[in-house]
Amino acid sequence: MDFNLSEEELEFKQMAREFAEKRLYPQAEEMDEKAETPKELIKECGELGYLGFTVPEEYGGMGFSSTAFAGVLEEFSAACAGFGILLSVHCSLCCEIINLFGNDDIKKKYLPPMATGEKIGSYCLTEPNAGTDLVSISSTAENKGDYYLLNGTKTFVTNGGLASVFIIFAKTNPDEGHRGLSCFVVDSNLDGISIGKPEKKCGIKASDTREISFVDVKVPKENLLGEEGNGFRMAVTILNSGRIGVSFQAIGIAQSALNETIKYSKERKQFGKPLAAFQALQFKMADMATRIDASRLLAYRAAQLKDAGKPCHRETSMSKLFCSQTANFVANEAVQIHGGYGYMKEYAVERYFRDARVTEIYEGTSEAHRMVISKDLLKD
């Protein structure tokens, strides 16, 4: 099933698979071990156009749809989920929010270098005391006329140590609740910005995650994205792209875990037979494959609705919820079918098991997505 992808988009998915198998997968274990992403890989992806995949051609990108990008994200994440999230945050959140809400000047300034990978983006919303409850952020941006004075701390920032462009949410009017939130495009070299040490994580270790603080940072007024007070609407809109991104990251992890399991179950023998001959394990694999296919259907539906410009809040939430649960279910069963070997680092399923966990936490927790879905179901 090709999910109505054009010939060109299918070709790109295939090229992404070849690149991921040749360049990402062979390094994935080492990237996990060292907890870093080689800079030359990022450069290579920039040269091949992946970092500007959805950026319009007039701003130096490839101009492809979210549906086409989904295929690339799946293939990259299947090889290295940590690298997959680098790509998703840079493209689906940072480039896309600038493209959707920026004026022509800001797009011309930031999108071309981001499309080539010369500049990498980070999305800074979460704070130490504000995660799911994003309206409670305490970062402030005080309007001083020519500039905004930015103060605050952002936590768990993906690409934090690699980025030269930060998309930052802060309160321009702290008394106005969600209407007091605004969004800024901030160059990482401004005075007053401190970047913390890389966080030590359970999984997606190749992804760079940091705390970033801002003390009296003077952000030029032209770096306000969209209008003052519109930050909440922008954050909520862009979450659709992020959810689709994580859905395909989760599908990539799950598919790799299943592939490894099928291979292993044919090689490993117990009671004189390959594991694949035992019905208890055959049924596990049948469930794993069924959930992966169901995930793909939900995720492509969400991506296609978004590309068609249709409302898709409920659908992106359903996709993100189901795909991330699938990744965890499949990776868990993959370890089970590998027995003790699945618990050892020599086997890739151990990494998939750790990588899958975060997909239920970031871009909205599973609980947050159930809140979105049920609110939509129960509205008048």
Ligand SMILES: Cc1cc2nc3c(=O)[nH]c(=O)nc-3n(C[C@H](O)[C@H](O)[C@H](O)COP(=O)(O)OP(=O)(O)OC[C@H]3O[C@@H](n4cnc5c(N)ncnc54)[C@H](O)[C@@H]3O)c2cc1C
């Ligand atoms: C590896 C990693 C990378 C990340 N990258 C980024 C990034 O690039 N940019 C960024 O801005 N953020 C990023 N995040 C942050 C991520 O989005 C948050 O961790 C997530 O939104 C949850 O927020 P929290 O951790 O503060 O948990 P909390 O909001 O404190 O939630 C804790 C628990 O309570 C539950 N909960 C909260 N409120 C309710 C409620 N009303 N009803 C029921 N249950 C509730 C949650 O579902 C969760 O289970 C990243 C996180 C991680 C782990």
